[in-house]
Amino acid sequence: MPPRTDDPSESRTLAVLVDNEPGVLARVVGLFSARGYNIESLTVAETDSAQHASRITIVTSGQPVILDQIKAQLERIVSVRRVIDVTRDPAGVERELALIKVRGAGANRIEALRLSEIFRAKVIDTTLESFIFELTGPSSKINSFIELMRPLGLVEVSRTGVLSIHRGAETA
Amino acid sequence: MSDGAHTFADAEAITLTGAEIVVRALIDQGVDTLFGYPGGAVLPIYDALFAEPRLRHILARHEQGAGHMAEGYARSTGKVGVALVTSGPGATNIVTPLADALLDSIPIVVISGQVPTHLIGSDAFQECDTVGITRACTKHNWLVRSVNDLARVIHEAFHVACSGRPGPVVIDIPKDVQFASGLYQPPKPDAPQRYRPRLAPDPARIAEAAALMRQARRPVIYSGGGVINAGPKASEHLRALAKMTGFPVTSTLMGLGAFPASDAQWLGMLGMHGSWEANHAMHDCDVMVCVGARFDDRVTGRIDAFSPNSKKIHIDVDPSSINKNVLVDIGIVADAGLALEALCEAWRGHNAGGEDRGLDAWWAQIEEWRAVKGFAYRADDTVIKPQYAIERLFALTKARDVYITTEVGQHQMWAAQFFHFDKPNRWMTSGGLGTMGYGLPAAIGVQAAHPDALVIDIAGEASVQMTMQEMSTAAQHDLPIKVFILNNEWMGMVRQWQQLLHGERYSHSYSAALPDFVKLAEAYGCVGLRAETPAELDGKILEMIDCKKPVLFDCRVAKTENCFPMIPSGKAHNEMILARTFQGDEIDDQGKMLV
Ligand SMILES: Cc1ncc(C[n+]2csc(CCOP(=O)(O)OP(=O)(O)O)c2C)c(N)n1
Ligand SMILES: [Mg+2]
Secondary structure, eight states: OOOOOOOOOEEEEEEEEEEOOTTHHHHHHHHHHHHTOOOSEEEEEEEETTTTEEEEEEEEEEOHHHHHHHHHHHHHSTTEEEEEETTTOTTEEEEEEEEEEEEOOHHHHHHHHHHHHHTTOEEEEEETTEEEEEEEEOHHHHHHHHHHHHHHHEEEEEEOOOEEEEOSSSOO | OOSGGGOTTOTTOEEEEHHHHHHHHHHHTTOOEEEEOOOGGGHHHHHHHHTOTTSEEEEOSSHHHHHHHHHHHHHHHSSOEEEEEOSTHHHHHTHHHHHHHHHHTOOEEEEEEEOOGGGTTTTOTTOOOHHHHHGGGSSEEEEOOSHHHHHHHHHHHHHHHHSSSOOEEEEEEEHHHHHSEEEEOOOOTTSOOSOOOOOSOOHHHHHHHHHHHHHOSSEEEEEOHHHHHTOHHHHHHHHHHHHHHOOOEEEOGGGTTSSOTTSTTEEEEOSTTOOHHHHHHHHHOSEEEEESOOOOHHHHSSGGGSSTTOEEEEEESSGGGTTTSSOOSEEEESOHHHHHHHHHHHHHHHOOSOSOOSOHHHHHHHHHHHHTOTTOOOOOSSSBOHHHHHHHHHHHHTTSOEEEEEOSSHHHHHHHHHSOOSSTTOEEOOOSSOOTTOHHHHHHHHHHHOTTSEEEEEEETTGGGGSGGGHHHHHHTTOOOEEEEEEOSBOHHHHHHHHHHSTTOOTTOBOOSOOOHHHHHHHTTSEEEEEOSHHHHHHHHHHHHHOSSOEEEEEEBOSSOOOOSBOOTTOOGGGOBOTTTOOSOOOOHHHHHOO
């Protein structure tokens, strides 16, 4: 049973730098399921093949004490090199990419296109009755765009989950 | 990884088969004994062991036994324990010891065979996903797909098992990798390691802790298995700190022996069946110094009523233990020994000694709690009381070089209450996982490491049947363990909970159809003894001690004795119940939900 505090739950982005070896993703995901932590999104890819390094970005949520606990638990995994708290890093940058399919005709279609320009979304596929938009940005921006598309004929959404990096010339 | 086995130009590198690399690496890691069981997928390694005089192989009768033997070996020596098992059922049979070692932070290396690499994933004969199955019950595990990685992985496995918070690791080796030839590199002690837990305490935190401790008027030191894991020096520093501060000391089940039970500052074990004085001191203290323990639910009782008015200092080598169950005021990530040493220095720097520490009122209070005599039981001169049996066992063996293991149940708690330890590494019990069947094979592991010592498994008649077949191992390898069974004909701890929590409905907890333990011992080529009355107990115990063979001792004890004192589930430390005040309605519905 985690310590009880009255702090409200918050969302946190963690970048987990790991050795790219078999099973490493299972270790990280297994930790979340075994201890009952939330995963809101997760992305993973090799980032440096010479160094056998991968970067896993996880968006999780919980009370601050739980979030600290998650970080400490992740740092305990032997294949984990470092855990960066992107949310608490003032120079942390978070981005997500989404593909959004919208179907409509007439005024709805024109309105969808107009909004996509305001959001700087790219149209990557068009038929006479649909668009697929490609949109990059913080998750909140993608969420707002999706909400705006809903009444205009939103059909389907595919999102990458959050990616993160540290602003400036140095590594975090 | 840039270090280790890939530097082919290294002059020390020699070419060996994978199986030979395993044997060589074990020897280079200082292993002298391993516990195992052969099978198809490890035959090349068994072949390499065939004419190897430097490694003693103890053949278990079940892989679970081999795992607990490795644990017993590890805990009684401070070294890494090693087990060798085959693929499939060999690997699944050792899952329980792995989970046990993970919860109790015991360093063991388990080497398992695997089907050849080209068959992995094909549901081959005796294939199972060993690294998948054991991922959640190891500190780390490896599937070695190339013989050239093997030496590096084995050396890293030993490093991971015993560094920082110790724990179990698995190395899964496909059969073709055991046959293939590759380069062997001996371990390099100074080679850079990717796993580098923090060991040295932050001096600023130590200073803060010492300052807090100086202000304490009702302090308590709460020590755990981490102090034992940190090595004998850590126990010495604990003793030194207690002496210079005058603080009372209690410990978890896992930590018994780090502080001498014969010392006046010893409060006894704390927790669900801990001492009255230890639990009350924990509840009423103003400063708690927790070192190498983890605020387990068996220790804290009801968490929101746990030690409500204390400032808490927590020293742990595992950063994730700090603030996990209980929020603390000062968290110190460090090896217990190094932190205790630093605390001693910090204390010495400010307290020249001799000054009044202002603890008299606190000690007077503790004496009042001691006077309650929470472990008191009603003696009997016709029936052997289980507590009495342990008291006699302790009295008759304390002059010896004695090691105790236990099974799980009431007998385990009575052993912790009535057998007293003055040294670390003398007490092996399954604390975290509570594994019935641990004690007998663990005793074999201890005896293998200490051939001349008196090694006793304090057992229950139900638990001991879970790994009874290991008596055959003891007989084969001349390991004269003593299995002292407190035979109450019940799964006593289950029966106690059914009595207290389930309206005396004793569902499936009677040990029916018990074997005749004396005859059973004889069938194994061992010695069987039985005591039925208090009058004959001492004589029989002495007979057991003097016996050069493994012994099964059937000690017939009172059948329905309960283990007290007890913090009922869901209650706080100061709501402990005593044998003499026990009513039967102490546990409410919420408490029943807890385990
Ligand atoms: C492998 C396993 N299965 C079940 C349990 C649950 N359990 C805890 S104590 C106990 C009874 C133990 O009986 P016995 O060995 O006779 O000891 P006693 O309590 O009578 O001293 C049981 C079944 C356990 N701890 N381990
Ligand atoms: Mg019993």
